[in-house]
Amino acid sequence: MSAPVRLEAVRKVYGSGEGAVTALDGVSVEFPAGTFTAVMGPSGSGKSTLLHCAAGLDRPSAGSVTLVGEALAGKSETELTVLRRRHVAFIFQQFNLMPALNVWENVTLPTVLAGEQPDHAWVTEILERVGLGGRIKHRPGELSGGQQQRVAVARALASRAGVIFADEPTGALDTQTALEVLRLVRGLAQAGQTVVMVTHDPVAAAHSDAVLFLVDGRIVSELSSPTAEAVAVRLAELSRDAQRVAR
Numbered sequence: 001m002s003a004p005v006r007l008e009a010v011r012k013v014y015g016s017g018e019g020a021v022t023a024l025d026g027v028s029v030e031f032p033a034g035t036f037t038a039v040m041g042p043s044g045s046g047k048s049t050l051l052h053c054a055a056g057l058d059r060p061s062a063g064s065v066t067l068v069g070e071a072l073a074g075k076s077e078t079e080l081t082v083l084r085r086r087h088v089a090f091i092f093q094q095f096n097l098m099p100a101l102n103v104w105e106n107v108t109l110p111t112v113l114a115g116e117q118p119d120h121a122w123v124t125e126i127l128e129r130v131g132l133g134g135r136i137k138h139r140p141g142e143l144s145g146g147q148q149q150r151v152a153v154a155r156a157l158a159s160r161a162g163v164i165f166a167d168e169p170t171g172a173l174d175t176q177t178a179l180e181v182l183r184l185v186r187g188l189a190q191a192g193q194t195v196v197m198v199t200h201d202p203v204a205a206a207h208s209d210a211v212l213f214l215v216d217g218r219i220v221s222e223l224s225s226p227t228a229e230a231v232a233v234r235l236a237e238l239s240r241d242a243q244r245v246a247r
Contacts, residue, residue, distance in 0.1 A: 002069060003030035004087075004163050004194045005054050010063035012049050012217075023049040024060070025217035031196055033162070036189035038205035038226070039198045040235065041214035047198040048167060050214065054196065055088060055165050056080040068162055085114045089161035091185070093168040095148045097140040103127070104136040107155045118158070126157045130184060146177030153184045164188050166197040170204050182207040202231035213238060 012024040023046045031037050031054075039047050052058035053065055056072045065072045068087045072080065089110065090096070097106050107127065108118040127133050130150040140148050149169065156164050166185060170178035178201075186207050189195045197208065205211045206228040213221040215238055223234055 002066070003032045004068050005031040005196065006066040007050070007054060008064045008066075010050075010053055010060045010065060012046075012053055012058065013061045022217050024053065026063070027214075027217070027219055028063075029212065029219060031163075031194050033194050034189055034192045035210070036186060036195040036208045037197070038208040038211045039196065039214060040200065040205055040211055040231070042239070045214040046217040047214055049217075051165050051167055051196060051198050055090070055163075056084060085110065087161055088163045088165065089156035089159045091149075091152050091156050091164065091166040091169040093171040095140070095145075095152050097148060097151055099140050102137050102139050103132055103143075103151055103154075106140070106151055107158050110155060110159045110161075122160075123154075123158050126154045129157075130154045131180075146173050146181075149173055149177070149181055150184075153181055157184070157188065162193060164193055164195045166195065168199055169197065170199070170201065178204065202228040202235065205231045215241075 008028050010024050010027045011022065014021045014023060027050060039050060041047050049058065053060050054067070056065065056067060067083065070083060075083070098109065101109065104123070108123055111118045127136060130153055132147065132150055132154065135143065135147065140151070143151070169185065170181055173181060182204055185195060185197065189209070199205055206226050208226060209224070211223040211226045211231055212219050213234060220238065221234060223230060
């Protein structure tokens with residue numbers, strides 16, 4: 001069975017002529033089912049662009065992207081939206097919660113938008129697992145930042161989406177809350193979902209199965225079964241290499 005997320009020779013160029021910027025430069029990678037992959041690299045290395053192209057939020061300039069067995073090339077924005085709604089969930093640093101909706105309504109919103117009925121027993125279980133069982137009637141403005149991020153994680157869990165894309169999901173959290181969120185995200189992969197997470201934090205990356213390192217839009221290194229120390233060392237090596245090239 002093919003991997004739920006696959007990129008082949010993907011290039012993404014913004015602008016044209018002398019002002020063109022190559023964000024991705026021939027990236028080929030696949031993310032198998034039930035795996036948790038972290039994507040790291042310096043600012044401007046193409047991490048978020050890779051995530052956006054993989055999710056069909058941005059169209060590559062060249063190459064191909066396959067998501068849950070479907071080629072994204074040629075699909076309309078409506079078709080891409082429907083595909084994501086059925087198979088993809090997102091966890092962002094900004095939470096992206098609807099302020100007028102309470103916790104329960106925010107968590108079940110993707111299911112409702114897909115025209116389906118929420119599984120009340122499953123949603124209740126998820127909210128208990130993320131520590132929000134007593135907060136289901138609260139709106140985002142009544143929650144702390146860590147609680148809001150747990151709502152976002154619960155939304156991803158409750159949707160039972162096959163693919164989870166996370167962009168700096170712990171960037172705005174305190175250390176303890178970040179660890180709790182990472183354990184929950186890790187649980188997504190252990191349950192068979194595919195998780196791709198962009199992060200700058202070696203501790204966050206250490207919760208993944210593997211780390212991909214991007215530099216100038218290219219995958220230059222990979223680290224399996226990472227530890228925070230090994231990730232930090234590899235990042236330092238890449239930084240030194242970049243400084244030598246810059247000279």
